[in-house]
Amino acid sequence: MLLACTALLVFSANAQTPGYKVVFDMSSKDTVNQQTLIRELTLISQGNPAAKMEVVVYGQGLSLVTNGESAQHAAVQKLAADKNISFKVCAMTMKRNNVDKAGLLPGIQVVPDGIYEIVSKQQQGWGYIKVAH
Numbered sequence: 001m002l003l004a005c006t007a008l009l010v011f012s013a014n015a016q017t018p019g020y021k022v023v024f025d026m027s028s029k030d031t032v033n034q035q036t037l038i039r040e041l042t043l044i045s046q047g048n049p050a051a052k053m054e055v056v057v058y059g060q061g062l063s064l065v066t067n068g069e070s071a072q073h074a075a076v077q078k079l080a081a082d083k084n085i086s087f088k089v090c091a092m093t094m095k096r097n098n099v100d101k102a103g104l105l106p107g108i109q110v111v112p113d114g115i116y117e118i119v120s121k122q123q124q125g126w127g128y129i130k131v132a133h
Contacts, residue, residue: 019050019052020044020048020050020051020052021053021121021124021125021126021127022044022051022052022053022126022128022129023053023054023055023056023117023118023121023122023126023127023128023129024037024040024041024054024056024129024131025056025118025128025129025130025131026055026056026057026058026061026064026131027057027058027059027060027061028059028060028061028131028132029060029061029062029063030133031071032133033131033132033133034063034064034071034131035072036131036133037055037131038072038075038076038079040129040131041053041055041079041085042079045079045082045084049084050084051084052084052126053084053086054085054086054087054088054117054121054126055085055086055087056088056089056090056111056114056117056118056121057087057088057089057093057108057114058092058093058114058115059090059093059114062093062094062097062099064076065087065089065105065108066099066103066104066105067103067104067105070105073105076105076107076108077106077107080105080106080107080108081107086109087105087107087108087109088108088109088110088111088114088117089108089109089110089111089114090110090111090113090114090115090117091110091111091112091113092112092113092114093114
């Protein structure tokens with residue numbers, strides 16, 4: 001009986017635990033930071049294929065998702081093809097840098113405001129990681 005109660009308690013606790021959801025804040029042009037982001041996304045998705053991850057790009061991070069500038073072009077495209085990983089770029093950053101949607105790598109989505117996107121995810125219970133070293 002005690003074993004059944006313990007199993008029920010463990011099952012209930014696990015059922016209430018929300019899924020793995022994290023938003024990454026990418027505002028760095030630094031290639032080390034960009035490589036770190038790619039590595040973390042890859043490792044997390046390998047360890048937990050159901051994990052939901054979103055990368056919000058703004059400021060100097062724009063180079064990560066821009067055609068002809070991204071040193072991580074192939075890796076970003078591969079990760080963006082995963083249904084549980086999204087890359088979203090700030091429309092205001094694009095405007096300031098004269099980049100239009102055609103200038104982005106395939107699979108990149110545009111949001112009106114990168115910081116608003118991050119705050120919205122946090123309000124929905126997503127974890128937050130600032131990519132920096």
